Amino acid sequence: MTFFYLFGAVAVIASLLVIAQRNPIYSVLLLIASFGALSGLYVLLDAPFVAVTQIIVYAGAIMVLFLFVVMLLNAPHEDTEHDERVHPLRRPGPMRFGAALAVALVVELLWALTRAGSAGGAFPEGAVISVRAIGKSLFTDYAFPFEVTSLLILVAMVGAVILAKREARQ
Amino acid sequence: MLLLIPLFPLVGFLVNASFGRRLSKGVSGAIACASIILSFAVSAAAVARLVGMPADEREIAQTAFTWITSGDLSVGLTLRLDPLSSVMILVITGIGSLIHIYSTAYMHEERDSEYARYFSYLNLFASFMLVLVLGSSFLVMFVGWEGVGLCSYLLIGFWYQKKSASDAGKKAFIVNRIGDWGFILGVLLIFTRFGTLDFQDLARAVSQLSPEQTFGTLSFITLFLFIGATGKSAQIPLFVWLPDAMEGPTPVSALIHAATMVTAGVYMIGRNAVLFGHAPLTLNIVAVIGTATALIAGTIGLVQNDIKKVLAYSTVSQLGYMFLAMGVGAYAAGIFHLYTHAFFKALLFLGSGAVIHALAGEQDMRTMGRLKKDLPITYWTFVIGAVAIAGVPPFAGFFSKDEILFKSFSSGHTWLWAVGLLTALLTACYMFRLVFMTFHGPSHHEHREPGERHEPHHHLHDAPLPMAVALVVLAVGSVVAGWVGIGGRFEKFLEPSFGEPVASVTPALEQSGSAETLLMWISVAVAVAGIGLAFYFFLKNRPAADRMAQTFSGPHRVLENKYYLDEIYDAAVVQPLQIVSQDGLWKGVDVGVIDRLVNGVAQFVGGTSEILRLFQTGSVRAYAASVFFGVVLVLGYYLWR
Amino acid sequence: MSPTLNDYLILSAILFAIGTAGVFLRRNLITILLSIEIMLNAVNLSFVAFGRSFGTADGQIIVFFVMTVAAAEAAVGLAIVIGLFRHRESLNPDTFTSLKW
Numbered sequence: 001m002t003f004f005y006l007f008g009a010v011a012v013i014a015s016l017l018v019i020a021q022r023n024p025i026y027s028v029l030l031l032i033a034s035f036g037a038l039s040g041l042y043v044l045l046d047a048p049f050v051a052v053t054q055i056i057v058y059a060g061a062i063m064v065l066f067l068f069v070v071m072l073l074n075a076p077h078e079d080t081e082h083d084e085r086v087h088p089l090r091r092p093g094p095m096r097f098g099a100a101l102a103v104a105l106v107v108e109l110l111w112a113l114t115r116a117g118s119a120g121g122a123f124p125e126g127a128v129i130s131v132r133a134i135g136k137s138l139f140t141d142y143a144f145p146f147e148v149t150s151l152l153i154l155v156a157m158v159g160a161v162i163l164a165k166r167e168a169r170q
Numbered sequence: 171m172l173l174l175i176p177l178f179p180l181v182g183f184l185v186n187a188s189f190g191r192r193l194s195k196g197v198s199g200a201i202a203c204a205s206i207i208l209s210f211a212v213s214a215a216a217v218a219r220l221v222g223m224p225a226d227e228r229e230i231a232q233t234a235f236t237w238i239t240s241g242d243l244s245v246g247l248t249l250r251l252d253p254l255s256s257v258m259i260l261v262i263t264g265i266g267s268l269i270h271i272y273s274t275a276y277m278h279e280e281r282d283s284e285y286a287r288y289f290s291y292l293n294l295f296a297s298f299m300l301v302l303v304l305g306s307s308f309l310v311m312f313v314g315w316e317g318v319g320l321c322s323y324l325l326i327g328f329w330y331q332k333k334s335a336s337d338a339g340k341k342a343f344i345v346n347r348i349g350d351w352g353f354i355l356g357v358l359l360i361f362t363r364f365g366t367l368d369f370q371d372l373a374r375a376v377s378q379l380s381p382e383q384t385f386g387t388l389s390f391i392t393l394f395l396f397i398g399a400t401g402k403s404a405q406i407p408l409f410v411w412l413p414d415a416m417e418g419p420t421p422v423s424a425l426i427h428a429a430t431m432v433t434a435g436v437y438m439i440g441r442n443a444v445l446f447g448h449a450p451l452t453l454n455i456v457a458v459i460g461t462a463t464a465l466i467a468g469t470i471g472l473v474q475n476d477i478k479k480v481l482a483y484s485t486v487s488q489l490g491y492m493f494l495a496m497g498v499g500a501y502a503a504g505i506f507h508l509y510t511h512a513f514f515k516a517l518l519f520l521g522s523g524a525v526i527h528a529l530a531g532e533q534d535m536r537t538m539g540r541l542k543k544d545l546p547i548t549y550w551t552f553v554i555g556a557v558a559i560a561g562v563p564p565f566a567g568f569f570s571k572d573e574i575l576f577k578s579f580s581s582g583h584t585w586l587w588a589v590g591l592l593t594a595l596l597t598a599c600y601m602f603r604l605v606f607m608t609f610h611g612p613s614h615h616e617h618r619e620p621g622e623r624h625e626p627h628h629h630l631h632d633a634p635l636p637m638a639v640a641l642v643v644l645a646v647g648s649v650v651a652g653w654v655g656i657g658g659r660f661e662k663f664l665e666p667s668f669g670e671p672v673a674s675v676t677p678a679l680e681q682s683g684s685a686e687t688l689l690m691w692i693s694v695a696v697a698v699a700g701i702g703l704a705f706y707f708f709l710k711n712r713p714a715a716d717r718m719a720q721t722f723s724g725p726h727r728v729l730e731n732k733y734y735l736d737e738i739y740d741a742a743v744v745q746p747l748q749i750v751s752q753d754g755l756w757k758g759v760d761v762g763v764i765d766r767l768v769n770g771v772a773q774f775v776g777g778t779s780e781i782l783r784l785f786q787t788g789s790v791r792a793y794a795a796s797v798f799f800g801v802v803l804v805l806g807y808y809l810w811r
Numbered sequence: 812m813s814p815t816l817n818d819y820l821i822l823s824a825i826l827f828a829i830g831t832a833g834v835f836l837r838r839n840l841i842t843i844l845l846s847i848e849i850m851l852n853a854v855n856l857s858f859v860a861f862g863r864s865f866g867t868a869d870g871q872i873i874v875f876f877v878m879t880v881a882a883a884e885a886a887v888g889l890a891i892v893i894g895l896f897r898h899r900e901s902l903n904p905d906t907f908t909s910l911k912w
Binding site for chain 1: 819821824827832870875882892
Binding site: 097098101102104105108111112115 | 791794795798799801802805806809
């Protein structure tokens with residue numbers, strides 16, 4: 001239990017800091033920390049495969065990619081001031097409205113959860129689900145989505161290459 | 171055979187209307203005259219056949235086709251000839267023929283196309299009028315009723331380029347229309363109450379009911395019908411169109427506004443004598459209005475200076491006499507006066523037309539005088555007509571007018587008799603005033619300024635042959651026409667048409683000869699007195715007349731301005747109507763409400779679009795925010811349920 | 812006392828809300844993408860928790876696919892960000908407003 005609270009707290013605080021930071025590099029690094037906490041939570045949930053995959057793929061690949069892009073672009077810091085000529089729906093006000101909606105969503109979900117009562121009970125006793133079992137299920141029951149996903153990755157790759165290409169100079 | 175009577179003039183109308191432009195005046199005139207003379211011939215033959223039948227079966231009917239069949243109503247285009255309508259068709263076609271012949275000379279200065287147009291209208295009018303009097307049901311009669319109103323409008327406004335003429339035509343039509351409103355209401359009430367519109371069926375249905383039973387409904391019905399009659403026959407309050415109608419050519423005034431169309435109202439009452447007999451209240455109203463109209467018109471005619479206007483008011487006045495007769499239940503006397511009046515009034519109008527023709531369009535009597543020696547035929551025929559209308563025996567007017575006065579006295583309406591007598595005095599007076607001013611006295615028409623619009627007509631020629639023929643024939647008629655009434659033959663002839671007189675309406679008529687003779691002598695004395703007054707004031711001692719006019723200048727001005735009746739109508743009816751239409755309905759409702767509503771809808775749509783447009787900010791995050799907003803709402807809804 | 816399913820779901824909800832708030836509040840395209848990643852991870856957590864509570868492997872397999880898709884999406888998204896940056900020299904999403912009326 002204490003682990004749960006520990007990992008949970010780390011994840012939440014890191015996420016909050018991600019969205020609060022000015023410097024995008026700090027955001028990326030904090031997100032990696034959050035992912036680490038999440039990975040711990042996965043271990044607590046008897047899902048070691050997912051935990052490791054999280055570290056390898058998410059923290060290791062995707063975040064590194066983000067880091068590359070951040071440094072490549074040499075992004076300037078965000079400007080805080082806003083001028084009056086900006087369209088009213090682009091001013092901070094409506095954006096804060098959106099954030100408030102997020103809070104509303106949490107409230108809704110929490111309320112739903114409390115109403116459900118004991119539906120969310122304790123986890124049943126069970127063994128750790130092995131990688132072997134996952135692999136078996138993946139290549140039999142979920143074979144089709146598996147192949148489609150590979151196609152998806154191919155498409156994404158091609159797309160990324162083309163989108164990021166430099167304009168041909170005349 | 172009956173159908174031929176209105177058919178001939180209709181054919182004449184069609185020919186002249188379609189080809190008139192290409193026909194010469196001689197041909198179109200001949201066609202028009204031929205059609206109406208043929209109609210007269212057929213009418214005479216039909217009447218002769220009618221007379222040959224036994225007295226209580228005198229009726230000829232002919233149906234062209236079944237016009238309307240709808241539910242219980244079946245109306246055929248049926249013409250029916252009985253004693254009453256036989257008198258009418260002879261008057262219409264006979265005097266109509268004379269007027270057609272007269273017109274060929276009178277209208278000769280018009281262009282060929284206008285000439286043909288005139289005759290086409292005249293023929294059409296004759297056709298409609300014949301349908302009116304021959305119709306066997308209210309519907310057929312109404313076709314004629316409306317048709318003559320239309321032709322009246324067309325003919326009054328014949329010289330339509332002249333604004334006063336087209337205005338007069340419109341006025342006539344509109345005032346007629348107001349009367350027609352009453353008429354239609356009456357017809358509708360008849361249909362709802364009795365289920366039939368045929369005259370004979372209606373008379374039969376009504377006569378089977380007692381007066382007490384039918385009093386309420388019939389009073390309304392007859393009142394409405396009478397309103398229609400006041401419009402068509404120019405009685406109070408709808409007579410204002412007739413003097414204006416003098417804008418039309420004089421033969422038109424003679425035919426339509428003296429002899430035929432304006433008598434349609436009188437005929438209508440005569441035709442529905444049974445209905446009116448069951449509504450004594452309405453009959454009283456008819457008599458009172460008739461008498462009042464006679465008096466008022468007579469007073470106005472006394473001070474008018476336009477020769478045709480005097481005759482117009484005279485017509486209104488004489489029509490009042492006819493309605494007085496109908497109102498006291500003396501239907502035959504009313505029709506008798508209609509018949510004699512047609513002769514001498516047409517004669518007087520045509521005579522005045524000859525004067526106007528000779529003076530190249532001049533109508534103001536103050537510029538006339540001493541025309542007696544230049545226009546002998548015109549003069550002598552005119553005098554005959556004037557004497558006839560004054561009611562001097564043995565001329566026609568005496569018989570009919572005396573009959574009316576006698577009947578009104580003997581039926582107990584002594585006041586009406588007295589006013590009628592006074593009006594007879596006025597009639598004689600103003601008519602001879604006209605004669606003396608026009609034909610006698612110093613000649614004024616040669617002493618005019620050079621700048622006048624009419625050139626002094628030094629070669630005054632008397633009426634050309636067609637006009638003279640018409641004048642002479644009518645003059646003879648004005649003398650002898652009344653003689654058919656001697657011994658009550660005319661009345662007896664018409665009796666079957668009027669049904670049984672209801673006992674409660676006509677009190678016992680005095681048959682004592684002495685009272686009748688006394689009243690007769692009183693009438694004659696009054697007529698002669700009227701002529702004498704005119705003689706004194708307008709021939710012997712003209713300045714006395716002028717002095718009298720100045721002494722009573724107030725009343726004189728009122729009379730000259732026709733009791734300001736036109737002005738009163740304008741202020742009371744026309745102006746408010748215009749204000750309601752223009753400011754109220756047009757600006758208020760149409761522009762203010764309806765337009766605003768429609769424009770408002772458009773503006774509303776535009777306004778909301780302006781507001782909604784702002785949501786397209788271009789900021790993707792705003793779009794995402796709205797999507798998320800929807801998610802939260804939907805999720806909340808499902809969770810709540 | 813071990814954590815219940817509800818606890819995990821609550822945590823997931825909180826993380827998801829944080830991610831959403833980040834999308835709206837930040838004016839840097841990359842940070843927005845990061846916030847989206849946070850949201851995806853919150854969902855992953857839910858899936859694994861549910862899978863564990865049913866005792867099947869399905870939850871984890873779905874997480875597997877989600878991660879794959881997230882990777883692909885991050886790649887393409889960053890490529891687009893690079894393209895945009897080259898066009899406008901700014902990472903502020905409010906500068907890219909061609910999609911308006």
